[in-house]
Amino acid sequence: xxxxxxxxxxxxxxxxxxxxxxxxxxxxxxxxxxxxxxxxxxxxxxxxxxxxxxxxxxxxxxxxxxxxxxxxxxxxxxxxxxxxxxxxxxxxxxxxxxxxxxxxxxxxxxxxxxxxxxxxxxxxxxxxxxxxxxxxxxx
Amino acid sequence: xxxxxxxxxxxxxxxxxxxxxxxxxxxxxxxxxxxxxxxxxxxxxxxxxxxxxxxxxxxxxxxxxxxxxxxxxxxxxxxxxxxxxxxxxxxxxxxxxxxxxxxxxxxxxxxxxxxxxxxxxxxxxxxxxxxxxxxxxxx
Amino acid sequence: xxxxxxxxxxxxxxxxxxxxxxxxxxxxxxxxxxxxxxxxxxxxxxxxxxxxxxxxxxxxxxxxxxxxxxxxxxxxxxxxxxxxxxxxxxxxxxxxxxxxxxxxxxxxxxxxxxxxxxxxxxxxxxxxxxxxxxxxxxx
Amino acid sequence: xxxxxxxxxxxxxxxxxxxxxxxxxxxxxxxxxxxxxxxxxxxxxxxxxxxxxxxxxxxxxxxxxxxxxxxxxxxxxxxxxxxxxxxxxxxxxxxxxxxxxxxxxxxxxxxxxxxxxxxxxxxxxxxxxxxxxxxxxxx
DNA sequence: GTGGTCTAGACCACG
DNA sequence: GTGGTCTAGACCACC
Numbered sequence: 001x002x003x004x005x006x007x008x009x010x011x012x013x014x015x016x017x018x019x020x021x022x023x024x025x026x027x028x029x030x031x032x033x034x035x036x037x038x039x040x041x042x043x044x045x046x047x048x049x050x051x052x053x054x055x056x057x058x059x060x061x062x063x064x065x066x067x068x069x070x071x072x073x074x075x076x077x078x079x080x081x082x083x084x085x086x087x088x089x090x091x092x093x094x095x096x097x098x099x100x101x102x103x104x105x106x107x108x109x110x111x112x113x114x115x116x117x118x119x120x121x122x123x124x125x126x127x128x129x130x131x132x133x134x135x136x137x138x139x
Numbered sequence: 140x141x142x143x144x145x146x147x148x149x150x151x152x153x154x155x156x157x158x159x160x161x162x163x164x165x166x167x168x169x170x171x172x173x174x175x176x177x178x179x180x181x182x183x184x185x186x187x188x189x190x191x192x193x194x195x196x197x198x199x200x201x202x203x204x205x206x207x208x209x210x211x212x213x214x215x216x217x218x219x220x221x222x223x224x225x226x227x228x229x230x231x232x233x234x235x236x237x238x239x240x241x242x243x244x245x246x247x248x249x250x251x252x253x254x255x256x257x258x259x260x261x262x263x264x265x266x267x268x269x270x271x272x273x274x275x276x277x278x
Numbered sequence: 279x280x281x282x283x284x285x286x287x288x289x290x291x292x293x294x295x296x297x298x299x300x301x302x303x304x305x306x307x308x309x310x311x312x313x314x315x316x317x318x319x320x321x322x323x324x325x326x327x328x329x330x331x332x333x334x335x336x337x338x339x340x341x342x343x344x345x346x347x348x349x350x351x352x353x354x355x356x357x358x359x360x361x362x363x364x365x366x367x368x369x370x371x372x373x374x375x376x377x378x379x380x381x382x383x384x385x386x387x388x389x390x391x392x393x394x395x396x397x398x399x400x401x402x403x404x405x406x407x408x409x410x411x412x413x414x415x416x417x
Numbered sequence: 418x419x420x421x422x423x424x425x426x427x428x429x430x431x432x433x434x435x436x437x438x439x440x441x442x443x444x445x446x447x448x449x450x451x452x453x454x455x456x457x458x459x460x461x462x463x464x465x466x467x468x469x470x471x472x473x474x475x476x477x478x479x480x481x482x483x484x485x486x487x488x489x490x491x492x493x494x495x496x497x498x499x500x501x502x503x504x505x506x507x508x509x510x511x512x513x514x515x516x517x518x519x520x521x522x523x524x525x526x527x528x529x530x531x532x533x534x535x536x537x538x539x540x541x542x543x544x545x546x547x548x549x550x551x552x553x554x555x556x
Numbered sequence: 557g558t559g560g561t562c563t564a565g566a567c568c569a570c571g
Numbered sequence: 572g573t574g575g576t577c578t579a580g581a582c583c584a585c586c
Contacts, residue, residue: 090245209569365531
């Protein structure tokens with residue numbers, strides 16, 4: 001699970017977790033039946049209070065995106081992965097970023113170049129993840 | 140001033156204002172010596188309490204980006220507009236957006252297309268603004 | 279914490295708080311790691327609105343003198359306690375007082391005597407504080 | 418007239434003026450019948466809006482410390498100069514200064530030494546004033 | 557329990 | 572008209 005907390009954003013941590021986990025479920029990065037990292041381990045990796053992780057997981061369960069198997073863990077449920085929905089879910093952060101780039105006076109070309117570069121970095125990081133990635137930041 | 144509040148983001152309103160205003164100052168959208176929209180007017184436009192706007196303005200003053208002229212208003216101070224700084228300031232939101240797009244399983248191409256479209260919408264909105272200022276949101 | 283608000287001074291309450299707290303931190307009356315009186319309690323003791331105290335605390339945080347631990351409280355950060363800085367920080371109010379004494383035509387001897395007396399009263403008050411904390415003003 | 422504005426104090430300028438002028442009248446630095454510096458000149462010297470000086474003068478007149486002779490200027494009226502009153506009037510700023518020194522952890526000895534030094538500087542400045550002092554800060 | 561944010565509305569200082 | 576301060580009270584996030 002590729003999660004990144006933005007301490008400067010001002011948004012509550014549990015909310016950042018919910019949004020990112022939800023995105024990965026809807027986006028298929030977390031596949032049906034996959035087990036979520038345990039509360040304690042994730043809390044350790046993110047250096048966050050376990051209650052915070054627990055709260056986020058709780059909200060995912062309430063929304064029906066995740067299923068709790070007692071004594072075992074949380075698992076991703078079957079979920080509509082409608083491409084239109086996914087694009088819609090991406091719109092908020094993208095608009096936010098476009099706004100900021102615009103306010104900063106970056107040209108469309110500059111902004112697009114930066115965006116593409118950052119996107120590729122993420123892809124690269126995750127593939128490295130997949131190979132060997134025991135227990136360290138970033139998650 | 141093109142400002143957009145994201146009620147869903149969880150970040151405090153005054154902080155959203157600070158970040159966006161700071162971006163416009165550094166980005167040159169608000170030029171040196173220009174007067175900021177008055178507290179009361181901006182509060183009215185954004186349908187927000189004047190104290191919230193005032194708090195944001197106060198923080199900008201503390202940071203030295205803005206100067207208060209008593210009884211008159213707030214004015215943009217001289218500020219370094221180093222392009223490198225601007226790109227750096229844009230990085231946070233861009234990375235956030237790239238992350239979300241990636242988590243949602245959007246391809247780089249899809250994401251870039253959406254980003255470009257949103258950026259252009261902003262440019263269009265602002266130019267329309269300039270022509271005829273209908274006294275409505277967005278600001 | 280020995281804090282005294284001067285209602286007649288015309289200076290905003292939050293600013294009086296900031297200056298006095300800053301002085302105590304730099305002066306070592308509030309030691310490293312010590313927890314500040316909670317917003318609500320201090321507000322109660324000073325008979326002031328909690329937001330006013332909170333605003334003062336917020337400014338101390340912005341200045342880096344104080345650290346917020348979420349859900350726990352505010353704590354004094356490590357800070358240079360250079361004696362020269364302390365004397366410099368004392369100069370403002372001392373000059374102010376000297377000026378007023380001079381303007382009122384008090385001789386140097388008279389003024390010094392009054393100053394010494396007032397200083398000793400403060401020391402006495404604080405030591406009494408330490409022994410038995412009667413839940414009353416002054417703080 | 419030896420007047421000093423403290424921009425950092427947060428107290429309104431006109432109030433600082435009132436207090437200092439009042440002190441000089443009660444203290445006898447401004448003697449009976451003496452004419453106050455004109456609004457415009459004082460405003461110029463202090464680099465302050467004339468309305469601010471005017472407001473201060475107006476309040477002195479209301480309090481009966483000063484008399485307006487139309488077309489000529491303001492003059493100091495006869496006023497009780499009870500020494501006890503003068504000491505009382507000095508107490509506020511002195512206590513303020515003692516508090517700050519105490520909060521900063523200055524010893525009584527240190528504080529007294531600083532106070533004495535500042536007091537003497539004022540006396541010296543004023544005597545220099547008396548000799549030749551056309552139009553520059555400090556007033 | 558901790559601090560933080562926001563609102564609505566009153567009042568002040570300054571030009 | 573400008574910005575600023577303060578209050579009272581509601582509600583949130585985190586431990």
